Amino acid sequence: MSAGKAAGKLSPILLIEDEASVSAFVRAALERRGYSVIQAPSGDDGLKRLESGSYSGVISDIRMPGKLNGADVHQWIQEHRPELSERIILISGDTANSETQSLLRGSTTPCIEKPFRVQQLISIVESTFGKP
């Protein structure tokens, strides 16, 4: 956020989601509310962007194809971008999934379960990243 404020304009939200339709809907919903969104179609791509760019927050799907999934992204941020560690929202296909359970246990990272309503998304984003 500090980076965004320094630029005089809020830094974009990085959206890591392999499912194009979901990614498109989330982006549309956020942009309509004034957020700027940068899309990454995979965990690997998301990390590249995180390394080079500056973001006000990260929304990542948990289950993704490729070398890195949402949990890995979450882990990387904890280690390399501690300023973003409280600014992550995870999207899950199945919160009862054991993988998701172990990731979320003992963590304050919010998680939103697919399929979700626009209102659910916005309220979590606003409470986590703040209003644009």
Add this chain to the structure above:
Amino acid sequence: MRERKNMSARRTAVVRGRKPISGLKHDYAQEFMDLVVEAANSRELPHFLAGFAARARRMLGAEWGAVGEIRGTKVEFHSHGADFPGGEAERPQLLKNITERRTGLEVIPLRGGASFTAYYPIYASDGELMGTLCLVRRTAKFSAREKELLGALGSHAALSMEKVRRFSQLERSKKQWVEDIDAISDYIAVHDQGCKIVRTNRSLATHLGISPVALVGEPMSRLSHIAQIGNTMPCPFCGNLTQEREESVALSDGRTYLISTSRTRGATDEETRTIHVLKDITDRREAERRYRELFDSIQEGLFFATPDGQFLDVNDAMVRMLGYQSREELLQADVSPHLYPTPAAKERLVRAIAEHGALRNYEETLRKKDGSLLHTLQNISAVRDQQRRIVQIRGLMLDVTEQKMFQSQLQRERDFNQKILNTTQSMILVLDTAGLISYANRRCYEAGYREEEMIGHRLVKWVDGPQQKDFDAALQTTAQGQQVENLEVRVRRSDGSMGHFSISLSPMRDESNQVNSVVVVMTDITDATLLQAKLAHSEKMATIGRLVSGVAHEVNNPLAAILGFTDLLLENPEMPASAKEDLQIILQETQRTKVIVQDLLSFARQRPTQREPVQVNTVLRQTIRLRSYDFASHGVEVIEEFDEKLAETLGDAQQLQQVFLNILNNAYDAIQESGHHGRIRIRTRRNEETVEVTFSDNGSGVSDPERIFDPFYTTKQAGKGTGLGLSICYGIVRAHGGEILCWNNAGECGSTFLVRLPVATDATLTAAAKEAGR
């Protein structure tokens, strides 16, 4: 001898040639002279006595004279000429007088007037009465001279009679001796120093085909072809001439002779006589040889031993059996300390023999020379002397080591088989080819069948009616020699219930390879079948779970997009009202889809979200409360039979409530369908390490209990349910490590659901706590 006889004949002729003198003018001296000569020459007593009687008659002027010779109890009269002048009536008197040794005169009536009979007993030198001279004459009185004469004649007769008698006895005995010698079947030959034959017996001469007399004077070498002892002497039978006695064995023409030789000095000359007795011992030798051959060739061990067990003789088999090199080695020393593993064993044997005399099939373990053990079976008998003391023991010994080993091996195998038969969980029966049970193992009786309803009965009667055909066919096949494996039939158990059995039938054959019985192995696989079905079901459910989980995840993404864009479109103020209505429908259906997907995920879910101690009774009561209004208003009674001391289980109370609610709803629907006055009985209890909850309703029942937990399986009309309710229950219960079962009530309407959950133990609680803390 012949010479003498001739001489005597001549002398007799001289005497007979003399003119007899009659009347009183006897020349007594001449008569006595003749009497002496006659006595000297006479060899035969009867002849002499008759002559003597005649002479006495003449000399004493008697009408009749005889000598009554006493031979044992009989009297024989010797006389020349006329018969006894008396009648038959007088004869016994005569005899009586003689035997009673009467002396003197007696008047007895004779034919033609009375006559006098005179008796004169004749005694031998030892006082024995030899006979009586009897004279009959008219004149009763004997003159003094006549008496004298009678006395002289009597004593003379006594001497002569004794002498002749002895001589003839000698003659008889000599003759008898020769006859006896001749009667001996052994060959006897006597030779002199010059090896000339002095005598042979008849059997030897007969053997050579000539008379014994013809051999006298011949050289002994003439006898060499009978047998020869292999010497260089002129006599084929002589060995060492200086020996007084010798024995040797000679062989010839396949015969064997034992030659016993004695040498004696002749009585008349100083010459040594050699007497050979040849005994044909061929048969005895043969018998001995056969006996020895039998003794040695027999496979059984034979032994002779002293009463205390020291071997005297043993056969080859015995030597071999005990592992010795030779008979001598075994006989040399007292082997019994080595032979008997313990001194007590030998004592026992000796005692047993002393007590019983004979032992049959006496079992004894002996030690061979090399120390290995020999199991024997012995037949022993004791030989006793006159005082009943045991002087020898004889025995026959069989090596039964192999049999013993075979026997013990057989016994072991038998025990082993018996153990298998007795401990196996399968029922094993033996049937004859007609299908009648002849044997049933212990398991059959443990399973409750009684002997009297099995043995001798047909096994097929226990088989379920429609399958009896199959069983009989299998039995037929087996009787023809084919094995039948794993025939699955329903069999009536001893308690009347039907069980699912796997049956194998094997033919058993007799020596001639004919099938004479059938071994039947029956295993109750009812539980196994159930388990199999359960496994198959759970596998099917797991597969469905994976499939559903995959589908749900895939569906979630497009669903998220549809829901999201529908929301965005609805937010759009430019959207016309009619479109918004349609969008509302899309939204509604999308949300319905979302529920389905979530249900599917619940079913497929691997773990409950929570793991904490849960009191099932409490969860049940909360669940029932949720539906109590509905149930009461529709007349559905809920009966709670809870175990108030029920153990806690470990899990997620929310999810368990979902399970119970689903089951209750299902029961409620079934009751509504049947139109009965509804009743749901809920029972909780602990069963070993599980908590069991049963829900029994009296509804319409379940059409296919096997498929009831399959996702989307529903019998409810379209729109009334997704068909996922019980699938979710299944998923949840499985995730809790429990199981859920459903069946239709036997004998009454409705169905029962059983939920089994593991009891919370310290171990599971600790594990859950650790899991939660991670």
